[in-house]
Amino acid sequence: MGATPATRPTSTPRGLARVGDRVSFLYLERCVVSREDNAITATDDSGVRYIPSATIGVLLLGPGTRVTHQAMSVLGESGAGVVWVGEHGVRYYAGGRALTRSAGLVEAQATAWANRRHRLEVAREMYRLRFPDADPAGMTRRELLGGEGDRVKAAYRAEAARTGVRWVRRTYDPGDFAAGDTPNQAVTAAAQCLYGIAHSVVVALGCSPALGFVHSGHERSFVMDVADLYKVAFGIPAAFDAAAEGPEDIAGRTRRALRERIRAAGLLDRAVADIQHLLAPYRRADEEAAGGKAEDGTDGGVRLQTDRDGTVAGGRNYGAEGVW
Template identity: 50%
Template structure:
């Protein structure tokens, strides 16, 4: 008996997460399916999006999604984020398809031991502070150094574009209560979190098992996103706030998109996650055949094949 409906894409037709379009934000549109493409229809017409090449789809207010569209997005391993007005609030997330759990097991192992957790956190800070020796610093010292550098970065960007800057100020749910730069930072960071979430899910990791951040289901998302803000969301936000050519949130998302392409963010994010979670310079067990989808059974002397009867 054949399964009704359009056959899903086969694995060889899908792009790896590092080769996909980083994100697309939609609002006040109807999202549907046309063969193996996603369509978005609003008052300006209909556009087609290649589902197999999309990393993250951000759905803003006023969007409606058909069952057929969600089925295709799921088959293609696309992360779907339901966001608030201007894309700055995270409501829900549709899980991407990961073929195996090797990287997740490694992530859980590293985060469950204080020594290995600190080691990974230091590697993250080393990525952000190239040329500095952080191998002996405690988490308290690392946080202090980070705070100094981030404040300095904000001040440098403010001088570059000629904007008066008095610090990062954001109240959840009250984006309009802050100044344009803070509004832009909030919108840009939300989009960056969606991009990073899509990579983490696409690789089979847990968004909630963070090494620096803790206490939230997106801890690892915030860990990884912080690696790239200095190159992406921060300069994009100050540029958008200094420009009046279009709406602030639209402007900052366009600038972020350009920064994502310029910095090859998806490729770097994928590589960085592997490097952070590989204990011995990219553990072969993790990196080899990462798309393999094989069910096994755990045993105290290693994994054994599933689908057979033991103890007969």
């Protein structure tokens, strides 16, 4: 008999798949999700499927799914996001742990977030990433939000014209997914997937989902920020492609269309690079120089802060003679 989950060694960052090497998302429904060794299993009337947990970016659990404690344990240990989704509205819950043990990025995120001017600079850089033809330098919050709204509305109109789908306006009832027309249901399904992917990447990099630069006040504000970077380029086109084929299984076809676009474009690698780019100006000089590595080469060694805004190695006691 194999070791129990409690006695198996914890996975290390070196032993886990890079975010960019993972499947962007996997959707399961009407099955029981459990664990066997370091894989999860999905069991339904047709049999058992084995899925290596470290290859998943985010797992979307649809209607009729049940998941065991052991499965959640290995998914969290592997840094995979887990999102419950429903047929009527978005039911969202995510879990996981960072693939890095370094706090470098979340410290940089907090540094940028805590300074009003820096927070606006990050918001402007996000706008630049979304719309490369724009120059947001000097734009106010109102101008950024107004410009974003106009461009997203234009994207809806352009995709409707490209696909021949009738589009009136964006409508979404959080309590009733079926209340929207076919293209609105498709847009909602695409957004649901992008939020899951963004949450998975944010958590895997050790960042805080809550500290947003455009969105604010929500436990997933930064997740929404990151997901919106890819709404126009990935989410909206996939949604309209699916809507153009008709209303049948619109959520499922949207997920498949979006997943193919994500795979072809290497979106997970891009999301990692974009987050690192956004936060790079705010990383500590000593942490950046160390690359987030401890003295023994492991990822994210614990260090102690000094009075001079530096750090010294942890794991030892310092007397009064120490340099602080």
